[in-house]
Amino acid sequence: MLETLFFDLFAGLSIVAGIGVVVSRNTMHSVMFLILCFFNASGLFFMLDAEFLGIVLILIYVGAVMVLFMFVIMMLEVNVAMLREGFLQYLPLGGMIAVILLVEFIAAANSGVFTADVHATAAHLAQDVNNTKEIGKVLYTKYLLGFEVAAVILLVALIGAVVLVIRERKDAKYQNINAQVKVRREDRVRKVRM
Template sequence: MTFQTLIFYFLAAVLIFAAVRVITAKNPVHAALFLVLSFFNGSALWLLIQAEFLGITLVLVYVGAVMVLFLFVVMMLDINFEKLRAGFWKHLPLAGIVAGLMVVEMVAVFSSPASGLGDFNSIQTAATEDGNTKIIGKALYTQFIYPFEIAAIILLVAIVAAIALTLRGRKDAKAQDPGLQAKVKSTDRVRVIKMAAVVEQPVTVDEQKTGE
């Protein structure tokens, strides 16, 4: 076992541990920090296969921007996370079965010759000749287009699931109808009332004494 292989297994083990802690940590801030750790380990794995562009992009985009936004949202909003996690263990067996099926399908797809995941040596050799960023773009949209489309579909499913989870009907929620707002006229909002002018008479000293 070479030193590079040993580093790979160490980083992969830390990455798996951090990913598990993201979904099992009770404190949302701790979960976000574990996600930052998993991003750093993923970036190091990219660097091991000479994909410096992807590794630096992962740190700059996700750790430097997305995770900062996550931390701000988690720390500023008063969210009852205990209520959100109420059905976690109840639905864990079904979620485990679905996750296992997805892993089996991904292994079956990536192990097939049509996926184009077998020849990494030629990619690393070309990366030293044409440049890292250029060869990644060529490989991503030619040889690895099939896994790239699968990853895009998985991300799309995650986006739809996140939107569906947040669309919970609440009685105290207030919503606006854009159609009614577009039909509003100025007369519906402001009413001009004409009133007769009233001229106030000056008050004399005798009237002031009488009022007292």
């Protein structure tokens, strides 16, 4: 009973937050709603005994990705009137996709797989099963290749970002911080006998 209650709480709040992301006028508020949404999603992970995934969701998405998002949005000047332009032009296409998705979700919800009782009766892992260890074992044995490929793709993205950003201007003067840090008192202070 309690579990269903918590599930409804997390699921409901994440839907409300999702609507908030789209509806709120202030982009900063949208970002805050998205963060709330991530929190509730991680709550759902916790209820499925996947505490590692829940925490990692907060650590990566809320702690790192959304901070950078917010950073960019803070710098942007958002013009609401500009955003409204062409609203009617995109409405038919957007509305059609929304309706199709709605029908699909309702069909999926009514298919009998996702009833509230099913969730409540799902077998829980034993108390001593360590979720982190289990994920580690699977990731480094069964799915090793996929895991490594993902790692290489991320590495490529990382190097790409560095390559795009790195440039040294010849006409600018740079400070040599190593030399600055290595400075000792003898280099700067001279004792003068008066």
